[in-house]
Amino acid sequence: MSKTVTIIDTFGFFFRSFYALPQHLKNKDGFPTGLLTGFTNFISTLQKEHDSDYIIFAIDTKGNTFRNEIDPNYKANRSAPPPELSMQLPVAIEWIDKMGYKTLGMSGYEADDMIATVTYLAKEQGHKVRVVSHDKDLYQLIDDDRVTIVDAIKRKSVNEAACYEKYGVTPSQFIDYQSILGDSADNVPGVKGIGKVGAEKLLKEFETLDKIYENLESIKGANQKKLIESKEQAYMSKELVTLKHDVFDTIDFEEYKMDIENPFLNIYDELVQYEQNAVLRVLHAKNMVSDEDQKSAIANVMPDEMQMPQLDFKATLITDVTILNKILDKLTPDTVVAFDTETTGLEYDKDKLVGFSFCTDEKEAFYVPFAHFYLGVPEQISEEDIKVAIRKIFNSKVVGHNIKFDMHFVSRFLEDDTLEVYADSMILAWLINSESALSLDKLSDKLLGHEMVAFKDTVKKGETFAGVELEDACKYAAEDAFITAKLYNLFLQKLELQDAMHLIEEARDVEFPFIKTLLTMEKEGIEVDSAFLEEFLVEVKATLSSLTSSIYELAGTEFNINSTKQLGVILFETLELPVGKKTKTGYSTDEKVLSGLKDAHKIIPKLLEYREVYKLFSTYIEPLLKLSRESSRSRIHTSFVQTGTATGRLSSKNPNLQNIPTRTPLGAKIRQAFVAGKGKKLIGIDYSQIELRLLAHFSEDSVLVDAFKNDKDIHLQTAIVLFGEEDAPSKRSVAKTVNFGLLYGMGQKKLSDTLKITTKEAKEIIEKYFESFPTVKTYFRSIVDRSKEYGYIETLLKRRRYFDYENATPMFRAAYERESVNSVFQGSASDLIKLSMNKIHQVIEEEELNATMLLQIHDELIFEVNAEEADMLGDKFRAIMEGIMELNIPLKASLNIGDNWSELK
Structure with a gap:
């Protein structure tokens, strides 16, 4: 699972904070505090809203950098900052260290170079990166889904689309864009006389600075002369604006972990001195400091003397079965019980239940242990009594947070799959805002202002929850049940305030029953032919070995084929192939670049083949084989995430079985490894053109x-x-591409790229489409207008996705318009498949059919059935899917039967 690194452009942020907040802010001694106020606000936001694993404050060091050697005039005309700003900077920098965070700077380099290097190393390790800055110099680092720029003052993120919207160039072109445009603030000369429009136009036509100069003869008018006269300055500017990504070779991200608890306690005296009253009010409200200690230096108190915030509920440990039964006897079938389990780990088929917590009001929560094991552990309730107790609880209305996890353990412990779940507070949170953080601790912090006890502070490294002393376990576990109860009640109120009470019914009719559907699928898993995978692994390794030898021979040397940097040197320096494009980290060797060089050298087709085979080997064959070996039945159990997407589509993890490749012969062969058991068949039923059918239904074209x-x-x-x-x-x-593309917000540029036609031709096709289908255009417009008017769209089942148009930049408003249309169709398709899955699951149980639903791959369902019943059950399940809801047009599904997954298409 990828982690997130947040890198702060520290001085840039401080300057931004200084000018964003009222500059007259001062404490009683007359010391300016605007910058400090902005900084404490930012740290508060980081703690509450930013889901990050590591945080690094990049700083500039004193003195010149290597850029001054390139051009002594670089940044020479920068004026001194206002004294009010200079006074606050040292205080703010000192606070970073005192709070427990770390700065990163190096003599001879700028903070931007630190950021670029950290970004490069983070991406190498598979981390995502958020750069907190408003500095356009960092736009060259943007890499969608991996690196985004965040303006912490406006609280807006900038991705590739935003970059293009604002400047008319892509992040990969941004260095060349700045090389032409220059930067008067930093004394970067650029090409004299060519401004933003001219630079944008040149790069749209020629893509890179090098190609502009290679094609000077085709550039007419004054721009040709300007380019010729400023060539030296343009390339010097390129050196100045290109960020260094190799300032250092390695970084230990663990040194920059973000999980610092209560950082403000370490600067309490300074917060009082500089009158940071907003932060102080929060500290006092959480009882982190007492009234009598408000003037004392909390930062100097030893950690073991610090008091945790006072909890506003009672955490009660129960180790006596008589007391437990006395409490449980008060439960009725209408009692809402928040329930949570504690286990030895996350894998239900390997790990064990050690206790459970529950809460029936907002005053007291209980923890009931039964399998804690450590020296001196007190007597606990017996396993048999625990089983009776859990059954009593499930006679009431049980609510959990991500309760599917708990149900895996409980049903296995009780050997009973019939227990019913009443509600899941995580699903309610997702229905309220499908794009918010959904973990219990994040919701507690954000919505209740309550910081929960951390797991890492409860369970020692290398140990399990079974080794936690009972009193400590109670504090942690009871809090989970209490917060679940609190959030559940809060979400019911929120849905009422949102005038969305119908979503409570949707949850009870569809989403909560869907938990049980997914539980059954996850437990069943799908069989894998390990012998087939073993043979395939040998075949793939041999292919990789042969390809590696061929590539070495064609390159004339051995190198790390998987290293983009080394491969770039081989291709563009050793073999002197034409450079397609350069990135901030060196030569680009992505698939597009290599495909463009297919005919340039015999090594290219070999490299493309190697990449395909290596991805197959590392991402699928080895992991799947490992998982199948760990299962006594050779079955792989994925985990479906019900709340993993904003549109409502299921996602799959550990392993992800929804992204197994199908378009290449080797990729398709992977699916042959997923097989029906002995005497069984696999059935695949796939909705046909579901989004287009929904378009016909909604638009009535x-x-x-x-x-x-x-x-x-x-x-x-x-x-x-x-x-x-x-x-x-x-x-x-072409029509197929247009039909589906327009549903997903495809514009003329994307259509031209997909169909390999000019943007003019793409524009004409889109215009002709909407002229020919005016009802469709009107309907699309109505979706967008409604999303702006109400702030959300609704799917077939009236699930909502919200869009914050009011606070959006023009770029984000355009993105919201596209996503609003996409969400209606993808979300409604998700509704239909979910309804079908619930209905089929119900029919299988009620009619006791010899069938199991194994997988959902977007619009397709896969079942395992007795071979002799395959045709009959296939027809039965297809009929359910096609009749699940009456629309203006018929729903159609295709049916395939086979011995393995690859035969279902």
Whole structure:
């Protein structure tokens, strides 16, 4: 699982804070405090809202940098900062260290170089990176889904789309863009006379600075002369603006862990001195400091003398079965009981239950241990009594937070799959805001202002919860049940305030029953042919070995093929192939670059093949084989995440079985390893063109409705409308791309890239589509207008996805418009498949069918059934899927039966 590194452009942030907040802010002694107030606000936000694992404060050091050797005039005309700012800077820097965070700076380099190097190393280790800065110089680091820039003052994130929206160039072009444009603030000369529009236009046409100069003869007018006269300055500017990503070779991210508890306690005296009253009020409200100690230096108190915040509930340990039964006897079938388990680990098929907690009000929560084991452990309640107690609790209305996890352990412990769940507070949180952090501790901190006891502070490293002393275990476990109860009640109130009481019914009718559906699927798993994988592994290793030898021979030397840096040197320096593009970390060797060089050298096809085979080997074959060996039944059990996407689609993890490749022969072969058990068959049922059918249903467009009602080829019908009868057959694939692309917000640039046509042609196709399907255009517009008016869209089952248009930049507003349309269709398709899964699960149980639902891959369901019943059950399940809801058009699903997954397509 990838981790997140947050890197602060420290001085840039301080300058931004200084100018963003009222500069007249001073304490009673007249000392300016605006910057300090901005900084404490930021740290508070970090603690509450930022889901990050590591945090690094990058700083500039005194003296010149290597850039002054390139150009002595670099940053020479910068004026001194205001004295009010200079006075606060040393205090703020000192606070970073005192609070327990770390700075990172190096003589001869700028903070931006620290950021670039950390980003490069973080990406190498598979981490995601958030750079907190408003400095456009860092835009060259943006890498969607991996590196984003965050403006902490405006609380906006900048990705590739935002960069393009603002500047008209991509992050990969940003160095060249700055090289042409220059920067008067830093004395970067650029190309004199060419401004933002000119630089953008040149890069759109020629892509890079090098290609601009290679094609000077085709550049007409004054720009050609300007470029010729400023060539030396342009390339010097490029050296100045290119950030160093190799200032150091390694970094231990564990030194920069973000999990610092109560950082403000370490600067309590300074907070009082500089009158940081907002932070002080929070500390006092949480009872972290007493009134009598408000003037004392809490930072100097030894850690073991510090008091945890006073909890506003009673945590009670129960080790006497008589007391336990007395409490449980008060429960009725209508009592809502918040319930949570404590276990020895996260794997239900290997780890054990050691205790459970529960809470029936907002005053007291209980922890009941039974399998703690350490020297001197007191007597606990017996296992048999625990089983009776859990059954009593489940006679009431049980609420959990991510209760699917708990149910795996409970049902295995009791050997009973019939226990019913009443509600899940995590699912309610997701229904309220599908894009918020959903963990119990984050929700507690953000919504209740309550910092929960940390697991790492309760369980010693290398040990399990079974080794935790009972009193400490009680504090931790009882709090989980208490916070779950608190949040559950809060979410019911929030849904009422949002005028979304219907979502409570949707949750009870669909989402909560879906937990049981997924539990059954996860427990069953899917069988893997280990022998097949073993043979495939040998084959793939041999292929990799052969490809490696061929690549070494063609390169004339041995090198690390998986190293982008080493490969770039081989291709573009040793073999002198034409450079496609350079990134901030060196030569780009991505698939697009290599594909463009296919005919340039015999090594390229070998490299492309090697990459495909290596990904197959490392991402799928080895991990799947390992998991199958660990199972006595050779079955792989994925974990489905019900709240993993904003649209409602399921995601899959440990392992992810929803992204197994199918488009290449070797990738498709992986699916052969997933097999039906002895005497069984696999059934695959796939909704046909579900999003387009939903478009026809919602928009009621006559052409679409007619095509689906009469079972016509929808893509061919679209091609006829767009290109005419004669050209339609040859243009069917184009129509298919347009049909699906427009549902997902595809614009003319993306369409031109996908179809390999000009943007002008793509624009004409889109315009013709909407001219031909005016009802569709009107419906798309109505989705966007409604999302702006109400701040959300609704799916078929009235699930909502919210969009904050009010506080959005123009770029984000455009993104929200695209996502609002996408969310209606993808979210509604998710509703239908979820309804079908629940219904089929119910039918299998009620009719005691010899069938199990194994996997959901977006719009497809996969089942394992007795071979002799495959046809009958396939037809039965397909009929349920096609009839799950009556729409304006018929739902259709395709049915395939086979011995392994690959035969289902």
